[in-house]
Amino acid sequence: MTPLITVKDLNVAYQEKPALWHVNMSIQENSRTAIVGPNGAGKSTLIKSIMKLIRPVSGKIEIEGRDARHALKRVAYVPQKGEVNWDFPATVLDVVLMGRYVHKGWIKRPNRKDESIALSALETMKMEAFKNRQISELSGGQKQRVFIARAIAQDADIYIMDEPLQGIDITTEKLIIGIMKQLQQEGKTFIVVHHHLDTVEEYFDHVVILNKTVIAEGTIGSAWRKENINRAYYEMSGSHD
Amino acid sequence: MMVEVLFVLIVTAMATSLLGVFLVLRGMAMVTDAISHTILLGIVLAFFITNDIRSPWLIIAASLVGVLTVYIIELVSQTRLIRQDAAIGFVFTALFAIAIILVSKYAGDVHLDLDVVLMGEVIFAPFNRIEILGFSIPNALWQLSIILLINIAFVLLFYKELKITSFDPKFAYIAGFSAAFIHYALMTLVSVTAVAAFDAVGSILVINFFVAPALTAYLLVKRMGSMIMLSLFFAVLNSVAGYYTSFYFDLSVAGTTSFIALITFMIVFLFNSNGWVSSRIQKARQKKQFNRAMILMLLNEQSHESLTQEEIMSHFNLTPKQFNRHIDHLLLNEYIEKQNKKYRLTPRGVEFTHYTRIKYELPEMI
Known part of the structure; x- marks a missing residue:
């Protein structure tokens, strides 16, 4: 099976300090892939590189054999909650509608059909009652649901999420995982930066273990082994900081 | 004829405050301050080339330097070595200083100053007139009306792009919208608007118009x-109130209008439904309600079914006065x-304690 996303010899540095080193990996189509690794392992840097938000020192990112730049519109990005200004004057529905902008191109405004798609995305995330709420009034879990509703409204086939389960309530966590599994049935692919080692097996079917470079990758069965985790989290720590 | 001054004020205020919304949302309010100073450099450089203090090139060069200012600020803050606010302070004083040095070194015999090229006094606006379709109108009114229309068209056309690049620039990039294009288009308009507005109403009012109505809103x-x-709306309100107040008390129009803008901001800041005053009142009320709920919760615990005044007071560290106020309220409401x-x-x-437990998600008493 040819992979959906291929990362070839990716090197990224922040001011001459390497953040990712010789990263070679691939993401299988229709997988739920977790990206795990200790703090400072370069997890966020890796997904941002895949989305071309960071200029690498060297390396290639390909989506179905072509440079990722051409396929970015197929990607729905769910950023960390702290990355946007939540005091921005917008309602929940306004933010979810932004998912539709991808299909509008320049200048054209979203229409009624886009609005109904956004509303049904809100319904999926059980947030329809909050549609006219100002986004600053939401709790952490609700903010995450809004971001995922925006990704659903975008109707992309690749979801890239940066720690979506960080600092949210257990109900939202279960909801997000349920939606993820349901959308996988519909053919979507998930790449998720994940922090909790104890839930990797339960929530994902593929994993990339990262610490500056790829320690292991593949299905949970083949890659999620104690020796790999130990290598990434314990043996390597200290040698890079 | 004096009412034309009011029209100039209103149109200038609308043209600037419309763009001011996006400056405030992007955390770039202070950029207007920088631009309103660095445009002197453009004027000086254009004067050296044209040698004509009345040349329209001076205005064009001023606008270009305005955009250049924004660009250099971006470059400096993108190094991440210093923050954007520091970059603004540094770039604007540097460019302004270059202009001052050039003037003192090479144009000592010419009276070349900002207020020579850009008048900056709204009272005089009616004296500089232009003939349009047989009507004689102040030049400033004509210029700023056109700029207002361009700004409105820009915001209407790129409404969605302005929104998404201000709220979530990374998402905007992935969605295929160039944040850089919107940014520089916006900053070019800000620069041109600032130069024209500077000419019409002066620097203090320009900065005020860009920031105050948007912040209040x-x-x-x-x-x-x-x-x-x-x-x-606030742009128009401040202009009208500032105009009439300044005439009534015989004060400077720019100063009075800026001051009125401060007053409308303070009124909204203090008295809107989420404002300073009401949030203080709300907090005090919540604290009172919470304290009373806690007294009831204490009495709901099995070992404390009935308590004396001393026991309650010592448990919550209450003064007799506080105790009486809470207990009177609770007795009165049975x-x-x-x-x-x-x-x-x-x-x-x-x-009541049952519902309080639900509200604070506390376990029910056994």
Whole structure:
């Protein structure tokens, strides 16, 4: 099976300090892939590189054999909650509608059909009652649901999420995982930066273990082994900081 | 004829405050301050080339330097070595200083100053007139009306792009919208608008118009569209109030209008429904309610079914005055009753503690 996303010899540095080193990996189509690794392992840097938000020192990112730049519109990005200004004057529905902008191109405004798609995305995330709420009034879990509703409204086939389960309530966590599994049935692919080692097996079917470079990758069965985790989290720590 | 001064004020205020909304939302309010100083460099450089103080090139060069200012600020803050606010302070004083040095070194014999090229006094606006379709109107009114229309067209056309690049630039990039294009288009308009507005109403009022109405609106709205409309409303309100107040008391129009803008901002800041005053009142009320709920919760615990005044006071560290205020309220509303100098819950009080537990997600008493 040819992979959906291929990362070839990716090197990224922040001011001459390497953040990712010789990263070679691939993401299988229709997988739920977790990206795990200790703090400072370069997890966020890796997904941002895949989305071309960071200029690498060297390396290639390909989506179905072509440079990722051409396929970015197929990607729905769910950023960390702290990355946007939540005091921005917008309602929940306004933010979810932004998912539709991808299909509008320049200048054209979203229409009624886009609005109904956004509303049904809100319904999926059980947030329809909050549609006219100002986004600053939401709790952490609700903010995450809004971001995922925006990704659903975008109707992309690749979801890239940066720690979506960080600092949210257990109900939202279960909801997000349920939606993820349901959308996988519909053919979507998930790449998720994940922090909790104890839930990797339960929530994902593929994993990339990262610490500056790829320690292991593949299905949970083949890659999620104690020796790999130990290598990434314990043996390597200290040698890079 | 003096009413033309009011029209110039209103149109200038609308043209600037419309763009001011996006400057405020992007945390770039201070950029207007920088631009309103660095444009001197453009004027000086254009004067050296044209040698004509009346040349329109001076205005064009001023606008270009305005955009250049924004560009250099971006470059410096993108190094991440210093923050954007520091970059603004550094770039604007540096460019302004270059202009001052050039003037003192090479144009010492010419009176070349900002106020020679850019008049900056709205009272004089009616004297500089232009003939349009047989009507004689102040030049400033004509210029700024056109700029206002361009700004409105820009915001209407790129409304969605302005919104998404201000809120979530990374998402905008992935969605295929160039944040850089929107940014520099916006900053070019800001620069051109600033130069024209500077000429019409002066530097203090330009900065004030860019920032004050948008900030005031920001306190009141939950959507960007309403922020724009409300910002325009405050722009007009401040202009009208400033104009009439200045004439009534015989004060400077620019100074008075700026001051009125401060007053409308303070009124909204203090008295809107989420404002300083009401949030203080709300907090005090919540604290009172919480304290009373805690007294009821204490009486709901099995070992404390009835307590004396001293026991309650020492448990919550209350003064006799605080105690009386809380207990009087609870007695009056029949949450508690007093028997043999001891206080205990009424059925109504028991019911209240039940709902309080639900509200604070506390476990029910066994």
